[in-house]
Amino acid sequence: MDSQNPEVALDLSPFLVVYKDGRIERLIGTEIIPPSQDTNTNVQSKDASYSQEANLSCRLYLPNNTNPGQKLPLLVYFHGGDFCVETAFSPTYHNYLNNLVKEANIIVVSVDYRRAPEHHIPIPYEDSWTALKWVVSHANGDGPEEWLNRHANFGKVFFAGDSAGANITHQMAMRYGLDKLHGIVLAGIVLIHPYFWGEEPIGNEVNEPEDSAIMHAFWHFASPATSSCDDPLINPVADPNFRSLRCKRVLVFVAGEDFLRDRGWYYYENLRMNGWGGTIEIVEAEGEEHVFHLKNPTCKNAVAMLKDIVSFLHQD
Structure with missing residues (x-):
C-alpha cells in the first residue's frame, strides 16, 4: 500500500x-487558540489543569470588570463534537463563551475531555465528572484556582452544553444527584440541540433511514461496548432513574431542520410528564440546522438563543 x-x-x-x-x-x-484578554467582549480567560494524571485542562472565563470578592453565577460548559472532534480550546467555543460571559456576567469553566476513538465512552463522562469534582474543590474558597475561590457563587451553578456536550450535561446532572456531589447547588441545566438517540425511530426519523443508520454508527463508534442505542447514556428516557434528575430547571433548545430535533422534544415531553417536579422549557428555532448558533452567532435566532440563556441563568 x-x-x-x-x-x-x-x-x-x-x-x-x-x-x-x-x-x-x-x-x-x-484548530486551537490560546486564552486571551478579549477586547471585543471585555472578558479574560485562562487555562487550568483539572487532572494532572490525565493531562487534562479546562478554560476559565471571567468579565474584566468583576469587583474583588464579587460572586457570579457559575456555568460549567461541555463542548460538542459527537464525542470525537472539537475541543474546549477551539475558536468556535472560545468566541461563543466570550460572548456568553459578556452578556450574562457570569464565570465559566469550559471542560476539555478525552475523545473517541482513542478514548471510548465512558471516558468523556468520567473526565467531565473529574472536572466537576475539581470545580467543587473550590467551594470552601481554598481550591487551586483563585478565580473560582473569589468569584464563583457555588449556590447558583449551571451545567450547559451543545450536541454531545448537551448529552454530557444531562448525564452530569443525573450523576450530581445520584452520587451526592456536595458543595454546590445545581440551579439548572441548558441543553442545546442535545445528542440523544434510541433504537426505535420516533417522529421524522421514520422517514430518514440513512440518517438514522449514521446516528447508530456514530454511537457504536464512540461506545463500542454499549448495549444498544437504548443505553441510558444515549437514550436518557430509557434510564429508570430519569425522573430523579436533581435540578430545579431545565432549558432545551432544538432546531427545526436538525435531525436530532425530535429527540429534544421527546426528552422535554417525557421529563415534563413523568412526575419529575421541576420546570422545563423548550425553544425551537424554525428553519435552522444543528448548532447553527456556533456557525452563525450573529443571526437573529442565535441572538435570541443567547438572550434566552442569559434570562434563564438570572431567574430567581
Missing part, C-alpha cells in the same frame, strides 16, 4: 477518517 494513500478503515466524513494503519485524521475542530 502506497504510504501516500493509506487505506481507509472507516470514513466518518465530515468529522474524521480512521485508517487501517491506526492513524486518525480529524477533519474539523482541530
Whole structure:
C-alpha cells in the first residue's frame, strides 16, 4: 500500500477518517487558540489543569470588570463534537463563551475531555465528572484556582452544553444527584440541540433511514461496548432513574431542520410528564440546522438563543 494513500478503515466524513494503519485524521475542530484578554467582549480567560494524571485542562472565563470578592453565577460548559472532534480550546467555543460571559456576567469553566476513538465512552463522562469534582474543590474558597475561590457563587451553578456536550450535561446532572456531589447547588441545566438517540425511530426519523443508520454508527463508534442505542447514556428516557434528575430547571433548545430535533422534544415531553417536579422549557428555532448558533452567532435566532440563556441563568 502506497504510504501516500493509506487505506481507509472507516470514513466518518465530515468529522474524521480512521485508517487501517491506526492513524486518525480529524477533519474539523482541530484548530486551537490560546486564552486571551478579549477586547471585543471585555472578558479574560485562562487555562487550568483539572487532572494532572490525565493531562487534562479546562478554560476559565471571567468579565474584566468583576469587583474583588464579587460572586457570579457559575456555568460549567461541555463542548460538542459527537464525542470525537472539537475541543474546549477551539475558536468556535472560545468566541461563543466570550460572548456568553459578556452578556450574562457570569464565570465559566469550559471542560476539555478525552475523545473517541482513542478514548471510548465512558471516558468523556468520567473526565467531565473529574472536572466537576475539581470545580467543587473550590467551594470552601481554598481550591487551586483563585478565580473560582473569589468569584464563583457555588449556590447558583449551571451545567450547559451543545450536541454531545448537551448529552454530557444531562448525564452530569443525573450523576450530581445520584452520587451526592456536595458543595454546590445545581440551579439548572441548558441543553442545546442535545445528542440523544434510541433504537426505535420516533417522529421524522421514520422517514430518514440513512440518517438514522449514521446516528447508530456514530454511537457504536464512540461506545463500542454499549448495549444498544437504548443505553441510558444515549437514550436518557430509557434510564429508570430519569425522573430523579436533581435540578430545579431545565432549558432545551432544538432546531427545526436538525435531525436530532425530535429527540429534544421527546426528552422535554417525557421529563415534563413523568412526575419529575421541576420546570422545563423548550425553544425551537424554525428553519435552522444543528448548532447553527456556533456557525452563525450573529443571526437573529442565535441572538435570541443567547438572550434566552442569559434570562434563564438570572431567574430567581
